[in-house]
Amino acid sequence: MDNGGGQGANYRSSTISILQSSNSLQNINNNLRDGNKKNQEYKIYTITKSLTTKRMGDAEAKKLGEANSLSENKFYIYRRNKGLSVVSEETLKRINKKIHFNNKHLKHGLTVMSNLSNKYYPNFEDNIYLEFCDKLFKDPLQNIKDRTSAKKIINEIKSIYGVNVADSIPETYALYHIYEALVPKTNKGYGNDKFQHFIYNVYSQFNHGYIPTKGAQLGAEVIDILKGKGSKEISTDLGNDMEANIAGLEYGSNLAKRYDESIPYRDKK
Numbered sequence: 001m002d003n004g005g006g007q008g009a010n011y012r013s014s015t016i017s018i019l020q021s022s023n024s025l026q027n028i029n030n031n032l033r034d035g036n037k038k039n040q041e042y043k044i045y046t047i048t049k050s051l052t053t054k055r056m057g058d059a060e061a062k063k064l065g066e067a068n069s070l071s072e073n074k075f076y077i078y079r080r081n082k083g084l085s086v087v088s089e090e091t092l093k094r095i096n097k098k099i100h101f102n103n104k105h106l107k108h109g110l111t112v113m114s115n116l117s118n119k120y121y122p123n124f125e126d127n128i129y130l131e132f133c134d135k136l137f138k139d140p141l142q143n144i145k146d147r148t149s150a151k152k153i154i155n156e157i158k159s160i161y162g163v164n165v166a167d168s169i170p171e172t173y174a175l176y177h178i179y180e181a182l183v184p185k186t187n188k189g190y191g192n193d194k195f196q197h198f199i200y201n202v203y204s205q206f207n208h209g210y211i212p213t214k215g216a217q218l219g220a221e222v223i224d225i226l227k228g229k230g231s232k233e234i235s236t237d238l239g240n241d242m243e244a245n246i247a248g249l250e251y252g253s254n255l256a257k258r259y260d261e262s263i264p265y266r267d268k269k
Contacts, residue, residue, distance in 0.1 A: 040065070043075045044084070045092065047181035049121040051114050052096050053077070077177050080122075081185035087177055094174040105160050106171050109136060113178055126188045129195040130247060132179075136161065137202065137255070147259040151207065154255070158203035162196055188240055197244035198251070205252025206259075 042065030045053040056064070056078060068084060070076060075092055076084045093099045101107045112135040116128060125131065136157055144150045160172060168176075176192045183190050 040072050042070050042072060044070075044078050045076065045087075046078050047095070047178055049117050051110070051117060051178055053092055077181050079181045079185075080183070081190075083185075085177065085180070088173075090170070091173045091177060094171065095178060101171055101174075103160060103169070103171055105136070105140075105157050106175060108139060109161070109175050110178075112136060112139075113175065113182075117182060121182065124183050124187055127194075127243075128183055128187060129198060129244065133161075133195050133198045133202075133248075133251075136199070137251070141255075150255065150259045154203055154206050158199055162200035162203055164196070165192070188243075194240065194244045197241050198248040201245050201248025202252035202255065205249050206256050209256075 040062070041058065042056075042061040044056040044061045044064060046056060048054050055061075064070070064078070064084070065072070070084070075087050075089055077087045078084055090099065094101065101110060109132075112132055115135075116124070116132060120128070137154070140153050140157075141150055144153065160169070165172075165176065179192050179195075180190070
């Protein structure tokens with residue numbers, strides 16, 4: 001009996017020890033989890049007036065990170081409309097000029113955006129993309145007098161800026177992030193799609209003329225509608241996009257006239 005009682009006591013003692021150890025391990029795991037959450041670092045950046053990134057302070061980043069269920073393994077850019085966009089480390093380095101732009105039209109675009117930021121920040125003009133796009137074309141075409149050379153430059157600019165983001169070269173992402181982070185959503189020119197619309201229509205009007213261009217840009221708007229946006233959003237986006245399309249048509253038409261080789265160059269000014 002004594003031996004049996006001793007064995008029972010030992011069993012109970014062993015069970016209690018196991019349970020205590022299990023609870024201790026659970027407490028350790030909980031502490032580690034809470035500690036990791038407390039020390040979690042969210043990599044959120046803003047774009048400055050000088051077009052470089054600035055990392056957000058830990059307290060503000062933590063608040064944003066937890067509110068939006070962000071991953072600590074990703075990088076984010078905080079936009080002026082209070083939105084967040086995922087960005088690659090490579091694009092961050094390119095924004096901070098640690099990786100250089102290879103494409104001459106992107107280098108020029110960055111210079112143009114820098115000048116606009118110095119001129120307007122933080123209150124950008126409505127439809128700021130019009131001034132941005134004008135400089136994209138005007139500067140490289142300044143001393144060009146023949147249609148063949150002009151067409152080459154216009155087509156190059158379109159291949160960079162006048163295509164869908166998914167079809168863009170990675171270098172373009174840096175400029176898109178800068179533009180969308182600095183230009184607030186209240187601006188009618190918000191969104192890189194505005195200068196995509198404008199530039200594509202300049203290219204199409206210069207190369208193909210009014211009717212094919214008009215048909216193409218109306219078709220693009222129908223596709224936007226079919227994506228299932230709300231009616232108010234459709235109305236606003238459609239109006240602003242069509243405005244960009246029409247402005248691009250007019251700009252392309254003026255360039256086509258300028259480089260119409262049947263008219264003496266001196267008479268086109």
